[in-house]
Amino acid sequence: MGAAMASHLLSAGYSLIIYARSPSKASSLLSQGAHLAHSPHQLARQSDVVFTMVGNPQDVNQIVLQPNGILSTLNPGAVIVDHTSSSPSLARQIYASAREKGWIGIGVMGAAMASHLLSAGYSLIIYARSPSKASSLLSQGAHLAHSPHQLARQSDVVFTMVGNPQDVNQIVLQPNGILSTLNPGAVIVDHTSSSPSLARQIYASAREKGCWSVDAPVSGGDIGAREGKLAIFAGGERPVVEWLTPLLDLMGRVTYMGEAGCGQSCKIGNQIMVGANLIGLSEGFVFAEKAGLELSKYMEAIRGGGAGSMAMELFGRRMIERDFKPGAFVEYLVKDLGMGVDVVKEEEDERVLVLPGAALCKQLFSSMVANGDGKLGIQGLITVVERINGK
Structure with a gap:
């Protein structure tokens, strides 16, 4: 199937780079002018659209999501098109992984939590009022934003883990905050221990912009943060929390508590x-x-x-x-x-x-x-x- 589908792109004059675990199977496409990549991540680095047509969901997971997979080197704005008969949950996980995640607040807890996203292969952009604190995450591959609104413009999920409700209000709701540039459909996940009323205010403001918010404070201290064993209390729309679960599971065990503000309560x-x-x-x-x-x-x-x-x-x-x-x-x-x-x-x-x-x-x-x-x-x-x- 895959070879026949790819040949139509070549016949239409498109430049095509291909990857095959058995290069001998590539001879027909190579004779049509295709170029051979030595790995999925080399192919991804050179492509604006990557098509996959492999055997099963396990193959998709390996080729796309694992450390040396497509997402590890895919350029911003590029697209993955998976033709494999796979699972809906894996498709949602790939969609969530394909966009850059943003993280604001890299103190004792925040830095440890963010590191789990990087270790799992997610692309992460971070903001810190004290950039010197970012060195560890930058060494893991994170990118540094100069402001919360720059970070929000580039992210489909923005995590916040800051000091208090006043900080949350400033970073999220003020004129130069996250919501000023957050794209429609994007999600704010606030891990700060904050107030239920502020969580509800953020939710209402996010919905006005076509965005979503989840209040998701945590318990378990620095040890739980480092070991990925935090208890996470989530408030907001259940489908949004379920969509976020592959990300939150990297940090601990998430429990859906109810509507906006219930996580903070x-x-x-x-x-x-x-x-x-x-x-x-x-x-x-x-x-x-x-x-x-x-x-x-x-x-x-x-x-x-x-x-x-x-x-x-x-x-x-x-x-x-x-x-x-x-x-x-x-x-x-x-x-x-x-x-x-x-x-x-x-x-x-x-x-x-x-x-x-x-x-x-x-x-x-x-x-x-x-x-x-x-x-x-x-x-x-x-x-x-x-x-x-x-x-």
Whole structure:
């Protein structure tokens, strides 16, 4: 089939470069004037349209999506036309992969998350207010944009992972932000822990431009980001989230939570529980040490029982070893807890009445910020409990 179809292009006078795993099969097309490439990515580098007609979906995946496949060297604006009888899901994955992805925010979490897209072979353009932080991603093949609106113009999906809702508003909604140049049909995926109301505002603004948005905050800290094991809470249109799933799966496990804003509501609830767990972990360690227990042995003894938790697995050893390097900054957790505590004042959710535990969590973590430790990791909460107890 493929040889006969290709011969019509040659007969019509088109210049054609071909690739065949068995070059001996190419003799007829070569006699018509075709040129032989040594690999799919060499062929892609020289073509504005690449036609594929191979055996099965596995062959398509290998030739198009794998590290040495067509997409690794396809030029911007070029087109892949797959004539293979393949699967709809693979066709959607190829479509999603063929366009450049944009990433804004390359801090501790963002850089690790973005690196998974590059490792999977996606073309990525990044923006950073401090370009010096981009060196690692640039060494993996990312391209640097000079502004958010330049990045948006070149991307079909734009991921954001910035500090707070004010940053999100500035980068997305302001005159020189993402939405000013985002192409119709493109998607904004905001991984920032932000507010449900802002997520809904972005969604409404995106739809007015014929675009889409998904709020997709994450949990799992720097370890989860590096290992691609984050919990991702997605809010928006279900079909859009499903279309994004091949990308999000590279970073962790995505759960669809509902309409726009629901991802952010889930993250606020998550942070309230994380904060409460860290208070218990900190107070348990301080009590055990005061009681004369060896902390490593204490943690091993209780981790398999009812006190065991993800918070203990992520932060217990760091607390014991006094490792307060940030995977998640204290000041950001204070911001997240504040959104939970203040939600009643903002009338965002009339079902939430009183959250005394969240208020206490915010107070204790705010003490870290007041002590000048806002840039430490959230496991540093133990220092507040120690200070209260005279250590």
